[in-house]
Structures are given as structure tokens and as C-alpha cells.
Amino acid sequence: MEAEQKAYPSVGEFAVDIALVDITDDGVPEALVYENLPTYCGSGGCTLDVYKKASGKWTNIYSTIVGGEVGLSNTLINGYLDLYLTVGGNNSVDRYSWNGSTYQFKEVMAVWDGTSFHLPQ
Numbered sequence: 001m002e003a004e005q006k007a008y009p010s011v012g013e014f015a016v017d018i019a020l021v022d023i024t025d026d027g028v029p030e031a032l033v034y035e036n037l038p039t040y041c042g043s044g045g046c047t048l049d050v051y052k053k054a055s056g057k058w059t060n061i062y063s064t065i066v067g068g069e070v071g072l073s074n075t076l077i078n079g080y081l082d083l084y085l086t087v088g089g090n091n092s093v094d095r096y097s098w099n100g101s102t103y104q105f106k107e108v109m110a111v112w113d114g115t116s117f118h119l120p121q
Contacts, residue, residue, distance in 0.1 A: 023081040028053055062103045084109060
């Protein structure tokens with residue numbers, strides 16, 4: 001039994017984090033789902049999915065790999081809040097804006113040098 005326990009990590013090491021946030025300001029919250037699971041994580045981070053609810057059904061509208069941190073702007077662009085993500089282990093916080101059909105990279109907002117964040121040059 002002890003060998004079996006070593007083969008399978010404890011449940012505490014894995015998680016699916018779900019945040020219900022109205023990122024479209026329409027009164028209906030979207031679901032941001034961070035999947036910290038072995039098949040959804042790699043060297044660049046773990047999967048973040050964004051789901052929108054319409055007609056009683058959840059639909060995935062965006063998926064990416066995130067290094068761990070997720071933030072939201074306080075202003076709408078094309079009807080959606082911007083996402084601030086740490087992506088791919090590049091030690092930066094990147095801004096993603098809605099282009100009408102998906103989120104796309106816009107700009108690097110800050111770079112981590114190991115001790116503090118700096119604005120990109």
C-alpha cells in the first residue's frame with residue numbers, strides 16, 4: 001500500500017480553480033478555469049480556459065497556457081475586460097485584448113528581473 005501511495009500524488013498537489021467574473025459587463029459571469037493538473041501543465045505553466053454562458057450552455061471562448069498569475073483590467077475593450085497573464089515562463093506580465101472573436105496578445109506590461117518588476121524598454 002505504501003508504494004501505491006508514492007505512485008499517486010496527494011490531492012492537495014492538484015487543483016482546478018474557477019473564478020466566476022463578469023468580464024463582458026452584461027450581468028452574466030464568465031468562468032475563468034485554471035487547470036493545475038498533470039495533463040494540463042508543462043514547462044510554460046498550466047491551462048487557463050475562459051467560458052461564456054449563453055442559452056444555458058457554457059462555451060469555451062479562449063484557452064492558453066499561463067505561468068500562474070491572472071489579472072483583469074477595469075476597462076472594456078470590444079466589450080471584454082483585458083486579461084493580464086504571465087505566459088510561457090518569460091518573466092513578464094502580458095496584456096491580452098478581445099479582438100471580437102478571441103483574446104490576442106497586445107503588449108508586455110512589466111518584466112520581472114528576479115527581484116522586482118520593471119516597465120519594458
